[in-house]
Amino acid sequence: xxxxxxxxxxxxxxxxxxxxxxxxxxxxxxxxxxxxxxxxxxxxxxxxxxxxxxxxxxxxxxxxxxxxxxxxxxxxxxxxxxxxxxxxxxxxxxxxxxxxxxxxxxxxxxxxxxxxxxxxxxxxxxxxxxxxxxxxxxxxxxxxxxxxxxxxxxxxxxxxxxxxxxxxxxxxxxxxxxxxxxxxxxxxxxxxxxxxxxxxxxxxxxxxxxxxxxxxxxxxxxxxxxxxxxxxxxxxxxxxxxxxxxxxxxxxxxxxxxxxxxxxxxxxxxxxxxxxxxxxxxxxxxxxxxxxxxxxx
Amino acid sequence: xxxxxxxxxxxxxxxxxxxxxxxxxxxxxxxxxxxxxxxxxxxxxxxxxxxxxxxxxxxxxxxxxxxxxxxxxxxxxxxxxxxxxxxxxxxxxxxxxxxxxxxxxxxxxxxxxxxxxxxxxxxxxxxxxxxxxxxxxxxxxxxxxxxxxxxxxxxxxxxxxxxxxxxxxxxxxxxxxxxxxxxxxxxxxxxxxxxxxxxxxxxxxxxxxxxxxxxxxxxxxxxxxxxxxxxxxxxxxxxxxxxxxxxxxxxxxxxxxxxxxxxxxxxxxxxxxxxxxxxxxxxxxxxxxxxxxxxxxxxxxxxxxxxxxxxxxxxx
Numbered sequence: 001x002x003x004x005x006x007x008x009x010x011x012x013x014x015x016x017x018x019x020x021x022x023x024x025x026x027x028x029x030x031x032x033x034x035x036x037x038x039x040x041x042x043x044x045x046x047x048x049x050x051x052x053x054x055x056x057x058x059x060x061x062x063x064x065x066x067x068x069x070x071x072x073x074x075x076x077x078x079x080x081x082x083x084x085x086x087x088x089x090x091x092x093x094x095x096x097x098x099x100x101x102x103x104x105x106x107x108x109x110x111x112x113x114x115x116x117x118x119x120x121x122x123x124x125x126x127x128x129x130x131x132x133x134x135x136x137x138x139x140x141x142x143x144x145x146x147x148x149x150x151x152x153x154x155x156x157x158x159x160x161x162x163x164x165x166x167x168x169x170x171x172x173x174x175x176x177x178x179x180x181x182x183x184x185x186x187x188x189x190x191x192x193x194x195x196x197x198x199x200x201x202x203x204x205x206x207x208x209x210x211x212x213x214x215x216x217x218x219x220x221x222x223x224x225x226x227x228x229x230x231x232x233x234x235x236x237x238x239x240x241x242x243x244x245x246x247x248x249x250x251x252x253x254x255x256x257x258x259x260x261x262x263x264x265x266x267x268x269x270x271x272x273x274x275x276x277x278x279x280x281x282x283x284x285x286x287x288x289x290x291x292x293x294x295x296x297x
Numbered sequence: 298x299x300x301x302x303x304x305x306x307x308x309x310x311x312x313x314x315x316x317x318x319x320x321x322x323x324x325x326x327x328x329x330x331x332x333x334x335x336x337x338x339x340x341x342x343x344x345x346x347x348x349x350x351x352x353x354x355x356x357x358x359x360x361x362x363x364x365x366x367x368x369x370x371x372x373x374x375x376x377x378x379x380x381x382x383x384x385x386x387x388x389x390x391x392x393x394x395x396x397x398x399x400x401x402x403x404x405x406x407x408x409x410x411x412x413x414x415x416x417x418x419x420x421x422x423x424x425x426x427x428x429x430x431x432x433x434x435x436x437x438x439x440x441x442x443x444x445x446x447x448x449x450x451x452x453x454x455x456x457x458x459x460x461x462x463x464x465x466x467x468x469x470x471x472x473x474x475x476x477x478x479x480x481x482x483x484x485x486x487x488x489x490x491x492x493x494x495x496x497x498x499x500x501x502x503x504x505x506x507x508x509x510x511x512x513x514x515x516x517x518x519x520x521x522x523x524x525x526x527x528x529x530x531x532x533x534x535x536x537x538x539x540x541x542x543x544x545x546x547x548x549x550x551x552x553x554x555x556x557x558x559x560x561x562x563x564x565x566x567x568x569x570x571x572x573x574x575x576x577x578x579x580x581x582x583x584x585x586x587x588x589x590x591x592x593x594x595x596x597x598x599x600x601x602x603x604x605x606x607x608x609x610x611x612x613x
Binding site: 248 | 588
């Protein structure tokens with residue numbers, strides 16, 4: 001009797017879970033802005049990850065064309081204040097910027113999911129301790145922490161990613177915590193527990209797969225946030241250090257040439273804005289697509 | 298009410314403890330330290346003398362306990378780099394940050410409510426789409442870059458607004474000078490919270506408009522104007538007070554960058570100086586004060602909320 005109802009329950013949740021992945025994409029298709037954003041992001045990532053392999057100029061070497069050259073066929077965006085090819089720097093800079101965003105997001109997801117899932121699943125002391133820490137992280141203005149951490153720990157790419165991730169997990173932990181509380185009450189989780197599955201197995205096999213869509217939404221918005229944070233700390237000179245280009249640090253010294261070579265100060269800023277915009281649209285679109293009230297709209 | 302305050306007090310102590318522990322151990326366990334940024338020609342003996350004078354040769358745990366002991370008595374120590382009391386240095390700067398953030402909140406709330414209400418009333422129409430789109434752009438544009446672009450436009454090209462500083466203060470205070478210095482920083486800082494307020498107002502307004510009592514008001518023949526601005530808006534605005542509490546940490550984060558762009562001598566530029574100079578007591582002091590600001594402002598928001606919303610008021 002119990003066995004039958006458990007099986008049924010598992011089937012009921014297992015089935016919509018599979019279907020939901022397809023539903024997600026087809027619902028996303030209905031949201032034109034989000035769908036365009038998705039393909040735009042695929043394109044941008046392809047360009048900055050493959051582009052540098054094809055483009056003949058290095059982002060760090062002088063081209064010999066001279067400094068602040070105007071655009072030409074050879075250098076579509078001209079050259080910068082030191083005579084480096086701006087197009088090559090945009091490609092490489094984009095690669096570093098997006099990589100920082102992706103890595104920071106992955107770290108944040110791992111930290112946030114572990115903390116949120118453990119707090120929600122184990123309850124009691126674990127919950128109080130972890131959630132108090134999460135609340136503390138939410139209450140402190142995190143830019144103060146980022147600033148202090150990067151000055152004392154140094155600005156290696158690894159540290160930049162780590163520090164951004166260490167402040168970016170809070171929102172994810174909160175979402176995962178709420179969802180875990182909801183899902184752990186279901187009979188199929190109880191059944192797994194009764195069948196003697198370990199806590200780790202229950203979380204990994206039964207709870208987290210259910211939460212995955214929400215995690216994806218949080219992750220999308222976390223990338224947008226990480227890219228913005230990286231560019232802001234670059235402005236303060238605490239991001240990834242030149243000569244390695246990022247879209248953030250390319251803006252650092254560009255202001256003085258704004259009238260002679262406006263492209264230097266405008267292009268990286270526009271690039272950051274558009275990519276973050278696309279991630280935000282995609283995240284919003286995914287969230288709407290996951291909303292059970294979606295059908296009504 | 299008494300229980301509420303007691304509970305809040307307990308939470309604040311825990312919060313303060315976690316925040317100070319994280320910051321204290323982060324800065325003290327990291328390699329480098331105050332001697333790392335001294336003159337290059339300092340001899341090892343000189344460095345050692347400094348370490349002893351600043352008490353850096355004691356174990357970190359002992360130093361933390363000492364620091365807490367002094368801090369609870371209101372003594373946040375002496376700045377390493379300027380030998381002034383940390384409390385005085387922060388007291389000099391904090392009013393500027395509070396001024397900047399308070400005006401940003403006022404501006405963002407007024408503009409946010411107007412835009413949010415328009416967006417909700419014109420749901421699905423062009424105005425709604427334009428406002429929605431602009432909100433997402435506001436969230437996506439790097440604020441420092443937008444700030445620099447505005448400086449280029451309004452200060453360099455048009456010469457309408459000053460590019461940096463807090464303007465004339467004290468004896469030679471004049472309103473026009475003060476307002477012109479405040480305009481761009483407030484505008485830039487509001488990009489960090491305005492989009493959220495717009496979106497929140499919109500959804501709150503839509504929620505209220507779908508309630509039964511609105512339908513009742515309409516069916517009993519109340520004028521559309523009265524329904525919208527008396528029955529709906531008042532109720533839709535109550536939740537907006539609560540979101541301000543959530544946005545305050547973000548606002549203070551944004552203040553760091555905004556102050557750096559516009560040379561605004563608040564606590565944001567002070568933390569940059571403190572971090573660059575490895576000024577441990579100053580870093581700790583700022584951390585404590587900024588956490589206090591968050592705690593107090595959240596308390597204020599909750600008190601206002603409970604006074605405005607009769608449902609919450611009667612519950613407490």
